[in-house]
Amino acid sequence: MKPFNTLYENMAQKKLLWPSVGIIIILIFNAFFTPGFFNIRMQDGHLFGSLIDILNRGTPILIIALGMTLVIAMEGIDISVGSVLAISASLAAFLMQKHVPFVFALGAGLAIGALCGFWNGLLVAKLKIQPMIATLILLTVGRGIAQLISGGQIITISNKAYRFVGGGYLLGIPFSVVIAAFVFLALYFITRKTAFGLFLESVGSNRVSSEFTGIHASRIMLTVYIICGFCAGLAGIIVSSNITGADSNNAGLWFELDAILAVVIGGTSMRGGRFYLGGTVLGALFIQTMTTTIYTLGVPSESVMVVKAVVIILVSLVQSEVLTLKLNSLFHRKSEKKVLVNETTI
Structure with a gap:
């Protein structure tokens, strides 16, 4: 019982x-009600199956959520990531359609995402506009910019190198999953192996006190928004590559909500301070697993959002600190009773 208690507490x-x-x-549910859900097969050197689809399709949300984690840890928010995704996808696809070399088109898509993040960070860090209002500007204007780039049309892409980013495989694994793993490792190194993560948590906990200790809070905030914008741009490249086209109207629609939910489900508080990149990964996988399960069961598309909302509300409720403290107290009481029984027996 003691090892289990220790594992639970950790x-x-x-x-x-x-x-x-x-x-x-959700996985147990699928084991009983979704035949073949856990089947994974190798075909043409590629892995196929529902579990692989969850990893592959959840990659864009995961990458955006990792960037969003840093923003929320700073007690901020970025509701424009869906529009930034559409801008990056449209620009990269437009350049590819004009026969611009793949490397330059990819770099332009990532750069415009980082530039959008810089704009949001400038409004929040320098002009001190509330994060919700500052990012609402780009949320509103962003899709208009994406439509101007694409001419209001769906741009199709035939370049094999570009299609490989979101639709290719490396050693049987979707290449987009490899990209997501690299992003996670890079952000983990930056935030846990350098002073940046400590400064970020300090600013998120108390910006004024951090500035008194010599931390440049505005630089931290600006950097975080640039990272979030870059992640949204990368997700846009993956999405457009996966569907071999860019749809400025629908690309990244509601992605900001799923990203924020993934962060919150993963344990990062909207009040800022401590953040959990590993929890965000689990939160994104939870959302994608739930979405895949819903569609597999044939739930009508108009009901998907309702089902997701109900499940997420339940998960958020059981994740409350009050319940966690009560469960911790319960485990401790059981352990103490077992110790007393053993001592009495002796």
């Missing part, structure tokens, strides 16, 4: 418990 402290439980419950 997972609860790292905010990994409830998203893990949520994923396990």
